[in-house]
Amino acid sequence: MGALPVFRWRLAPDGYATRRQLRSLGLRPGGQDVAAQLERPRRRRAPLVAYLYRIDLAQPVRPMTPAKRAALAKANAARRICPNCRTDAGYCIPRSLGMCVTCAYPDERHVA
Numbered sequence: 001m002g003a004l005p006v007f008r009w010r011l012a013p014d015g016y017a018t019r020r021q022l023r024s025l026g027l028r029p030g031g032q033d034v035a036a037q038l039e040r041p042r043r044r045r046a047p048l049v050a051y052l053y054r055i056d057l058a059q060p061v062r063p064m065t066p067a068k069r070a071a072l073a074k075a076n077a078a079r080r081i082c083p084n085c086r087t088d089a090g091y092c093i094p095r096s097l098g099m100c101v102t103c104a105y106p107d108e109r110h111v112a
């Protein structure tokens, strides 16, 4: 493996993230090699090093299984059902309205 690009702390280029930053994005390195490293100089000690991974090569923390996908689809479908008219609005019911837009604004005509 060749020398890694080294960046100064806070000067990391776009598209790179530390393992912790990936995690906050719901991602994991996913087997990729470290793409670069960050160094933060410290007084009288070795610099603090953080390893950077490429975000475009990162993978979701939990791969979607068919069961999970189905559960998610079901949950999404439930959120599309208007509690007022009980029909599938075709979009998630806005929490602020608590019902589909047609019910919330019955007088307004939907202009395409």
Ligand SMILES: [Zn+2]
Residues within 6 Å of the ligand: 082, 083, 084, 085, 086, 087, 099, 100, 101, 102, 103, 104
């Ligand atoms: Zn409705």
